[in-house]
Amino acid sequence: MEKDHMDYAVELDIAVKPTTPVPGLGKEYGYYVGAGNPLFSVGGGVLRTVLKHILHKYHAKRGYYVVETPLLARTTLYEVTGHLQFYKENMFLVNIEGDEYAIKPMNCPFHVLIFMNLLQKYQAKVALPFKIFETGTVHRYEIAGALRGLLRVRAFTQDDAHIFAREEDVEQSLIEVFDMMKDVYEKLFHIPVTSETVRLRLSLSAKDKIGSEFMGEPEMWRFSEEKLFKVAEEIKRRYGIEFFAEEGEAAFYGPKLDVVVFEEDGKEWQIGTAQFDFNLPMRFKLNELLRETHGLEGNIYMIHRALLGSLERFIGIYLEMYKGRLPFVLAPLQALVVGILTGKEDVDSKIKKLVEEAKDKLLREEIRASSLYTTKTHLSKDVRKVESTVKPPLMIYVGQREAEKGLVTVRPYSHAERRRLQRTVSINEIMEVVSEMEEGVKALVGAPVRLPADPSYMT
Ligand code: ZN
Numbered sequence: 001m002e003k004d005h006m007d008y009a010v011e012l013d014i015a016v017k018p019t020t021p022v023p024g025l026g027k028e029y030g031y032y033v034g035a036g037n038p039l040f041s042v043g044g045g046v047l048r049t050v051l052k053h054i055l056h057k058y059h060a061k062r063g064y065y066v067v068e069t070p071l072l073a074r075t076t077l078y079e080v081t082g083h084l085q086f087y088k089e090n091m092f093l094v095n096i097e098g099d100e101y102a103i104k105p106m107n108c109p110f111h112v113l114i115f116m117n118l119l120q121k122y123q124a125k126v127a128l129p130f131k132i133f134e135t136g137t138v139h140r141y142e143i144a145g146a147l148r149g150l151l152r153v154r155a156f157t158q159d160d161a162h163i164f165a166r167e168e169d170v171e172q173s174l175i176e177v178f179d180m181m182k183d184v185y186e187k188l189f190h191i192p193v194t195s196e197t198v199r200l201r202l203s204l205s206a207k208d209k210i211g212s213e214f215m216g217e218p219e220m221w222r223f224s225e226e227k228l229f230k231v232a233e234e235i236k237r238r239y240g241i242e243f244f245a246e247e248g249e250a251a252f253y254g255p256k257l258d259v260v261v262f263e264e265d266g267k268e269w270q271i272g273t274a275q276f277d278f279n280l281p282m283r284f285k286l287n288e289l290l291r292e293t294h295g296l297e298g299n300i301y302m303i304h305r306a307l308l309g310s311l312e313r314f315i316g317i318y319l320e321m322y323k324g325r326l327p328f329v330l331a332p333l334q335a336l337v338v339g340i341l342t343g344k345e346d347v348d349s350k351i352k353k354l355v356e357e358a359k360d361k362l363l364r365e366e367i368r369a370s371s372l373y374t375t376k377t378h379l380s381k382d383v384r385k386v387e388s389t390v391k392p393p394l395m396i397y398v399g400q401r402e403a404e405k406g407l408v409t410v411r412p413y414s415h416a417e418r419r420r421l422q423r424t425v426s427i428n429e430i431m432e433v434v435s436e437m438e439e440g441v442k443a444l445v446g447a448p449v450r451l452p453a454d455p456s457y458m459t
Pocket of ligand 1: 161162305
């Protein structure tokens with residue numbers, strides 16, 4: 001049977017399988033943690049922490065302010081936003097001292113409040129477009145039958161940002177969102193964003209239903225949809241990426257642009273999204289406030305956007321798409337040094353020395369590395385086991401041939417070629433190979449991102 005994302009997640013120690021029994025307690029992990037509430041393990045902790053750090057730094061470098069907002073808020077907030085009226089059945093409510101609270105189903109209302117407070121304090125010094133980012137964990141009710149592994153969950157973390165832009169900045173802001181998406185997909189995840197792999201989907205209103213099914217002024221719909229077409233045409237001009245429009249598919253509060261990946265087998269999945277919102281600015285009276293602080297003419301446009309969407313879902317899809325092959329910077333076990341012992345004492349002591357040197361070097365540089373000893377006879381079986389489970393992106397071999405020369409054989413995994421490339425280097429040159437594998441991330445955030453951990457339990 002073909003492995004699914006949860007099999008990979010377990011092999012890579014990313015998440016705990018809910019159906020596994022807890023030793024001694026008689027029930028499964030899922031029984032205690034609850035459905036749709038993924039329990040990430042140590043490997044998952046590494047992956048998520050590094051990923052969030054990269055996203056925080058990348059967004060900060062692109063002019064986004066990075067924030068963190070509370071998990072709980074009084075439902076008075078969701079009265080203002082309208083969620084209590086239109087979204088209540090998807091929200092988890094909690095009663096605290098007679099007051100009703102909700103676990104946040106989205107981060108937007110908090111971002112709007114933060115923006116408003118800045119405007120209040122610093123007036124026109126707050127530059128527009130204002131961009132605010134959070135890796136925010138939200139909870140939404142889904143019926144148990146709809147839940148599936150990491151793909152459909154009740155608790156998830158979004159790479160969530162909101163852009164507040166004047167009319168004249170809307171187009172540029174949207175193009176920038178697409179460029180960031182392309183940047184992150186290609187440089188961090190090795191997913192090419194090209195005319196062959198990706199298409200843009202515009203979800204628009206139905207003209208005759210504006211004012212009823214689609215809220216807001218016809219003028220705002222016309223403006224936004226025109227901008228979406230302009231942006232899609234610009235992206236097509238730059239990258240050859242095609243787009244298609246679906247009328248009547250917009251949310252009630254605004255039209256949107258999604259980036260959809262088409263796989264060879266016809267499977268499609270939506271990755272990034274940028275969505276106009278006419279509802280929240282109106283409910284929070286943002287136009288009025290910005291007229292005071294910035295002398296705003298026309299409307300302020302609020303855009304929700306995510307590059308990856310839900311981290312859980314993204315990780316799940318990625319694991320299936322790449323059969324558990326994670327990018328070097330995100331893999332729980334990044335490098336494995338394999339010593340191939342010969343049974344000849346003098347040779348083996350040289351091999352062990354090189355293996356330990358290589359591993360120590362990597363650990364000192366905060367690369368998550370481990371070692372493994374085998375023999376020529378068991379080599380292929382042992383490697384097969386590692387390659388079918390923990391899949392370290394960088395494999396390093398030390399056998400008799402290497403020991404005689406004082407060198408090691410490196411076999412980094414190349415996502416572009418979907419295979420390992422091989423060469424022989426000195427211990428000191430291993431970090432050059434590491435550096436090559438970190439190139440994409442360095443291009444994104446200006447420096448390598450490393451989180452040390454002892455992954456030796458995995459081998
Ligand atoms: Zn939002």
